[in-house]
Amino acid sequence: MTSETPTVEMHPSRWGDPAAAAELPESALALVDLAFGLQDRPAVAVAHPPEGGLAPALVDELRGLVGGEHVLVDDQTRALRTRGKSTPDLLRARAGDLADAPDAVVRPDGRAEVEAVLAWAARHHVAVVPFGGGTCVTGGLAARRDAFAGLVSLDLVRMKRLLAVDEVSMTATLEPGLRGPEAEALLAAHGLTLGHYPQSFEHASIGGFAATRSSGQSSAGYGRFDAMVVGLTAATPTGTVALGSSPANAAGPDLRQLLLGSEGAFGVITSVTVRVRRAPEVTAYEGWRWPSFTAGAEAMRTLAQSGLLPTVLRLSDESETAINLADPSSIGGTDDAGCLMITGYEGTPEQVEARRAAVSAVLTGLGATALGTEPGETWVHGRFDAPYLRDSLLDHGVLVETLETATFWSNRERLYADVRAALTSSIGDGALVLCHVSHVYETGCSLYFTVAARQAEDPIAQWQAAKAAASDAMIAAGATITHHHAVGTDHTPWLAQEIGEVGVRVLRAVKAELDPAGILNPGVLIP
């Protein structure tokens, strides 16, 4: 079955569905003015990518492989496939810089066509950037093009089929171009769900979830995306690999885990087999107040270590609670509200009731104040909206960006303090640094930071300095450079420190074996 939903193209320099863009409410604008001073920093009206550099004979050859209508070289299509959606990506696009535009956008359908495009690219030394939803925030769609005969975006938008459903094993095989809502709609027809809801859900793709080890807002209940994957197929320039003989096994290293997180640098994922669940009959989301971030985080640890997790579990620190980004209309609420926790439950009525009662008893026992369902409902309705808010803030001269990490529980306080200090001291006076925990494990958790500051003259340099300081702090604290946003080009220097020289050599060896011409996403992932 194929998703028939037409793909919503995002604006080249803004997030999301252009029809859904929203201006900041007046009340918020006044507060933003107070905090940062409003500036007028509009995007350029029209930007054009540089002339495509791919030789016409090569374009013709490509057309022969996938059909003429599936090789696009017009400016608009190329602009829409330029970079991802990090704040630096947006700032560059807003300034009219589309220098990273591909020469052509090629839309193969099916594994055989992907294989043909990769063989063509290897033969002619053309760089290939696999493209799913375009939501990357770590520079993973801005490949190096030096020394190549050209650069094409390999757009998986035509590969949108639900290839198989196994309701006995509770697995589904999905094509990589399916966007989050498309995959969920196809599964819902069988009464199933994947339960994977990252903030990018509305636009990100199945292939991207796998290639970047995405983690969604319901990870406490459904797990990380890489934990859902039981099989996958990937086309490389030197052959296709199909993995997934069993849920788990001892047949050597788990090569699935080598392709998950490979960010298009080893191959193009052409199908993913995932564990699915029955679509929930009921859902319930609610809010809790904690006296401090530490008290709330300790409660999360208690839940994770007692195997008693809700489906959604999220805790904002004092600053994020006060700002409450999820609800722009309430920005500027009381400053002394402690820390907001959101808990969510999904399943059958009996499951939800039992789990909710058990979790609530633990939280109450540990000192939380129940806030009822309203904060939960507010959160669930606004949970994909923050990136829209960023665009409005950029228009008004406020730099907003996020970064995230993870560590073991005993290191959480240090990591939080060190990254906060690095951001605060590097980005400029009056910056806001917010944080939440949204992914927990028995042994540790993620920390997700949001930073807002008045845009300096060169906001990209401003952010890069802050990002470098925060990244250095993460590595110095022994934490990961990214819990769920992948490496892209932005994180490669710190990945090298995280996995060490031997780890880097392993990645390079695998890359050299599968992609000896080095055409796949050059400069991405591999330090």
Place this chain on the structure above:
Amino acid sequence: MTSETPTVEMHPSRWGDPAAAAELPESALALVDLAFGLQDRPAVAVAHPPEGGLAPALVDELRGLVGGEHVLVDDQTRALRTRGKSTPDLLRARAGDLADAPDAVVRPDGRAEVEAVLAWAARHHVAVVPFGGGTCVTGGLAARRDAFAGLVSLDLVRMKRLLAVDEVSMTATLEPGLRGPEAEALLAAHGLTLGHYPQSFEHASIGGFAATRSSGQSSAGYGRFDAMVVGLTAATPTGTVALGSSPANAAGPDLRQLLLGSEGAFGVITSVTVRVRRAPEVTAYEGWRWPSFTAGAEAMRTLAQSGLLPTVLRLSDESETAINLADPSSIGGTDDAGCLMITGYEGTPEQVEARRAAVSAVLTGLGATALGTEPGETWVHGRFDAPYLRDSLLDHGVLVETLETATFWSNRERLYADVRAALTSSIGDGALVLCHVSHVYETGCSLYFTVAARQAEDPIAQWQAAKAAASDAMIAAGATITHHHAVGTDHTPWLAQEIGEVGVRVLRAVKAELDPAGILNPGVLIP
């Protein structure tokens, strides 16, 4: 803290602690005679390994690295480090064939000494077989020695420390030479447990659990060993890698999962950081009867897919239930007993009571008959004993061996039928083929087969034919060649089919990068 327990050396041609060996009860002998006809097939009284081939100058150099008393070249030590404990391994040793004996046994202490030994071996082109507990059943300790200047067993027996405990994060860092009971004793001093109890538990080592992706009898509650690992350090001939920045992350491929299952072919694991749990306050094991293997397996699927698993969950098929290998004194019980399921619960009294009630309600609702705690207690007391029984049966001319696989739930019946048929038709008339399920996942389960047959003239060739037929059936059914016994040398031809040509090339590329001289476990893992 170091384990001070002296390591129990297993007999070179028998399983386990020589002091614990047990003869078959009379009642069982009579039945074995009836089924297979008793033969007298004793092991040779004394066997000597061939003269060690390592040049004396090299042995001296090795002594300089780790100390003279930690390089052993005597026949007895070399015999005890010859191969593992598969039935073919035992049959060879019983026939006096110790051709695979190492030239020397070297016992480094600590990472630096391991690194020094690997550098020495690479320099002199000496093959190295990392040795933990010696319990391998897939030929993983019988490396190729052709074209090498010698072969040494790198015995990790001196590396038995608990290096760190983090009771906040609930992790522990263990050295690879710790045997199962030693690791549990060190953790128990902190009120903690790993909860990893494979049948080889009493002798197998932490390093071996990691290197082979072991899975224990409590995997329903504690997970597979690879799922417990959050960090590890491995020394390779070209450098040491330390991984484990966080419980999970998106910092590229998960390289931990490349070293887990690498069976000493990529490097020597020098420490493992594992998730631990509070030691259970109470345990309860009980038995259930199902009318058929299918009914019981469907109940396991229901439990796994509803997130309602006991700590132990095991189901014997009709044949295994009738034989009941776990209780030799009861061999030959009624033939019409349906299928025995064992459920076990561990935790606080409240956890055990709640989980037991919920699971029992499901099982009763699906048609199981409660058998009370006696079958559970019998199972738990006998659960490490089956390998001893094998030795007695070999003495009496009965070939006994096991093999195992895993698949998705919808393929379980086919895999069971096909492997049974392959074994039955290949091993000779009158063979017994028994099976149980002991590891379950949301999407599938393992199948563990035990085969007993009258020993032919050449029992090794007899078993190899049966093993090949069963392995072909697994691959033809799309299942894995091994759920938890690793690849060794025995499974390499089928691994190549399971992961395909591209997968094999990836393994070879990683091997070439980390071990360019190819000294680590040559012939093991890599097809």
